[in-house]
Amino acid sequence: MSGSTPAPPDDAPARARAAVQSLYDGDRASRALGVELLDVAPGRVRVALTVRDDMLNGHGICHGGVVFTLADAAFAFACNSHGEAMVAASTSIDFLAPAPRGARLIATAAETMRTARHGIYDVTVTAASGEAIASFRGRCARLRLQAPTA
Numbered sequence: 611m612s613g614s615t616p617a618p619p620d621d622a623p624a625r626a627r628a629a630v631q632s633l634y635d636g637d638r639a640s641r642a643l644g645v646e647l648l649d650v651a652p653g654r655v656r657v658a659l660t661v662r663d664d665m666l667n668g669h670g671i672c673h674g675g676v677v678f679t680l681a682d683a684a685f686a687f688a689c690n691s692h693g694e695a696m697v698a699a700s701t702s703i704d705f706l707a708p709a710p711r712g713a714r715l716i717a718t719a720a721e722t723m724r725t726a727r728h729g730i731y732d733v734t735v736t737a738a739s740g741e742a743i744a745s746f747r748g749r750c751a752r753l754r755l756q757a758p759t760a
Contacts, residue, residue, distance in 0.1 A: 626652040626691040633690050640683045643676065647687070653721030653731075655687040661713045672709035680717045681733040681746035688719035689729050695753035696729060703746045707737075714738040717746075727752050 630650045634640065640657075643665075649656040659680055667673040681703060689696040709715055719733040733746035 622652050623650075625693055626650050629693040630655060630687045630691050633687060637683070637686075639679070643679060645680060645683050648716070650687070650691060652691050653688055653724065654719065655684050655691060656716060656718045657684045657687065658714060658716045661709050661711055661715065663711060666711055669708075670711070672711075672713065672715070674703075674705055677705065677709065677715065677735055677744050678703050678746070680715055681719075681735050681744060682748070684717035684719035684733050685731050685746065685748040685750070688721060688731050688733075689724075689748070689750040692724070695755075696750040697753045699728070699749045699751040701746065701748040703744055705744050706742045709737060709743050715743060 627650045630647065634647055644659045644662070646658050647655070648658055657680065661672045661676070665672055665676045682698065682701065685698065685701070715735055715737060717733050717735045719731050722730040722732055724730075729750045731748050731750065733748065734742065735744040735746065736742055
């Protein structure tokens, strides 16, 4: 061991993991759907879920609302990974392929642009095979908490 002290590591990844874990811990909807956190980095998150029987629509494929919710969860975690409270201001989704019962869906969210007040994130939902299931874009805005009124 030399006498020099190594440079401290960049703690942005650790802060991102802590911020996302805290949000996930309070996100009962995502946990009830079985959403799993796979990877977290500042501005980037990967989550997954497995399509269950209670997630199927009348055609026997994954309900679009479930696919949207998975993408929205990835978006929420990614835009909050900087430790600042952000909420969705607008979103859009394109459904590209159906997902059958038992499919493992993976949503990868990536920050495209971020300012102090807004951000834009792209989310790709794929099957475990890599097949594209949906493409989602979300715009977030800083959450402004209002003081309670008397």
